[in-house]
Ligand code: KG4
């Protein structure tokens with residue numbers, strides 16, 4: 001039926017988001033970003049939960065208002081069950097459960113990682129949908145995975161980070177250079193004016209399709225310490241070149257594994273997701289590989305790359321049409337009052 005309206009709620013990290021989808025079409029996708037963490041140089045879990053508490057009601061209100069519907073028009077509510085920060089998740093979960101109970105509609109549990117991948121299925125003119133099977137690459141501040149996606153709910157993690165996530169590598173290296181948090185987008189901007197070959201950082205030797213970024217972080221730390229001993233102004237004088245070289249190394253690590261995954265699986269459709277997919281160098285590297293015929297790249301709109309509720313709602317929609325809420329676990333959540 002065309003009158004299916006799914007409310008999505010995302011609160012796994014430091015963004016409070018609510019979205020309404022009509023079938024696969026987003027009617028609203030409201031995101032309240034928490035600025036409070038900037039001064040701490042990273043997400044402070046307790047502060048994040050408190051901010052979610054404050055944001056959740058107005059954000060959901062706005063999402064409904066922008067969509068032009070009433071809560072009573074909703075067909076189901078989808079929320080992020082995990083993975084994420086416990087206190088943050090709890091705020092979204094309690095809110096979603098209470099609202100579903102009050103409206104007497106199905107409650108759908110969504111895996112955040114699955115949502116980053118299925119974000120490609122949100123209906124948007126600027127966005128093409130990958131065909132199955134495809135490789136889903138989730139790169140963000142909390143995760144770095146290569147996923148073989150056979151169907152919407154048939155996914156297999158074939159590679160992942162053994163330590164830090166790629167976004168964390170950007171953010172932590174940025175912190176060493178006194179850049180604000182999150183440093184990823186700042187490094188991206190500074191790198192545009194720098195020479196990617198100015199400095200070389202050794203790449204980790206990691207088996208199979210897995211990643212490791214903690215070694216790179218240490219390499220950057222020692223490099224900066226060494227250079228600062230020679231010249232105390234080294235960082236400020238070379239910031240653009242350092243950022244360009246660091247970004248070049250990170251993108252090289254990612255692309256090497258993506259190409260290896262293509263070789264191993266024979267799958268050439270590559271869909272990226274997560275905050276780091278906003279990075280211009282990774283986007284260019286994928287488009288370059290596409291030009292060379294190595295792969296076909298699917299790059300979502302920025303709004304759907306970073307944490308957002310539209311991606312939670314799209315997973316909810318697929319679960320809804322599969323009537324996943326009738327599964328034992330979700331049936332219990334379908335309250336009858
Ligand atoms: O998906 P996301 O919003 O949140 C999660 O971590 O789940 O991703 C945030 C991460 C941060 O580490 C941020 O530095 C990184 O994405 N990021 C970028 C860029 N934009 C955001 N990293 C590199 N280049 C960018 N343009």
Ligand code: ZN
Nearest residue numbers: 116140274307
């Ligand atoms: Zn995420």
